[in-house]
Amino acid sequence: MVMLPQDAYYNDQSDMDMEARKAVNYDHPDAFDTALLIKQLKQLIGGETIERPTYNYAEYNRSPETITIAPADIIIVEGICYLIILNYETY
Secondary structure (H helix, E strand, C coil): CEEEEHHHHECCCCCCCHHHHHHCCCCCHHHECHHHHHHHHHHHHCCCCEEEEEEECCCCEEEEEEEEECCCCCEEEECCCHHHHHHCCCC
16 A cells, blocks of 8 residues: 655745745645645556655645655545646546
8 A cells, every 4th residue: 555645745935935835825726736746646557656745834835855655556646735636537
């Protein structure tokens, strides 16, 4: 089983200062890099290993570190806006 937390896919905000990052509405679908989530979900479904992003809550930004995720028979996507992936042709 593989778990893909949607929080790992918050947009990279390296181009923003800390105050601007704090002002982002992180509960809005636009806060997520859904294209990357869908791409990596398709890769896992296709049997490929991915480098899943990580998120640094203290910095309000994506971390440079990634986590290697191998494909599995069961893939769970969890998060507050995870149903947005239904708008994409994933399977």
